[in-house]
Amino acid sequence: MSTERTPLSDRELWQRLATDRSVAPAAVSDMDFAAWLEGRLPEAAAARIEAAVANDPAMLRAALDLADILGMALPAAPARIAVRAQALVGAGAARQTPRKSWLAGLFPAFGEGFRLQRGAMAGMAVAVAAVGFVLGGGLGETYVASRYVSTEASTIPKPFGSDTINELNDLFSDNT
């Protein structure tokens, strides 16, 4: 009886490595996986991904499928896919650039925009109010005028009730 073993085929040789030891698949990010598929990773990083792909059949199948798809001319997708996907981002949604008011247009250079614009607008409002108040005479004149009226009224003696009677007469009188 011959003790010489029949040489194994390549496949059989590979299958002799079968064992019950399972290796937990390493986590690989989508970005790393994409970079590896394009051959953009340095050798050490690529080796890490290759080890992960070799140990995870699902990842290996994904890699083979994606390499195949990315290398071929793609058929057009059903129009329904695009129509539905386009509806996900609405035309009137908040993502549209908001229209500027004429006042906001005066502050185009503000990077922070809104807060600075609000502050500037509040400052302008205060300035306009202050100018108006000063042009109208300011606090001093208003005070003097009110003092004058009250002093004048208090120095001229009037009979009690005469003002009311005169006002009523004026009201019902036809004379102008």
Place this chain on the structure above:
Amino acid sequence: MTELGQIDLQSLAAGHKRTWDAFVVAASPLINAVVRRALASYRLSDDDVMDAAQDVFVRLCSNDFRLLKAYDPARAGLSTWLAVVSRSAAVDFARRRRQATAPLDDVPESVLAVEDRHVEKLKIPEGLLTERQTLILRCLYGEERDVAEVARLLKIDAQTVRSTHHKALLRLREHFKEGAP
């Protein structure tokens, strides 16, 4: 029609409607192809495939386009990254759908067999083969792919695949000769 490479990524991530619409038109063929391929073994309906493709777009624009903002053009092309994201989304979709609608006993044996083929892991004696050699052997024998497919995956020429395969087998034969009783 706008190509994927021509899409203004900043405008897209900012959520501008016109850019999004152009992106959808440019990306639909790729997403459709990847999703169909990923779901082929799950035997889902055409409507399910449409829903899975929609799921990819939802992922891309949800949470203020967070996923799209995570894309780094310096590391990989948009098409490749999008294909990877689409594949992950499609597999997640299929798992959810299968969990929701089909108890394990109802799944045909032939469908399960696709998964069963890979349940048993192959042990590679540590340090015996390089990662690339292991990967090539797994592609050729585990996945039964041809040399051209492996070359396309690894972005190397077919002759390099054959040579790497040959060196790996020499190492394995040497190992088994040493280990034989």
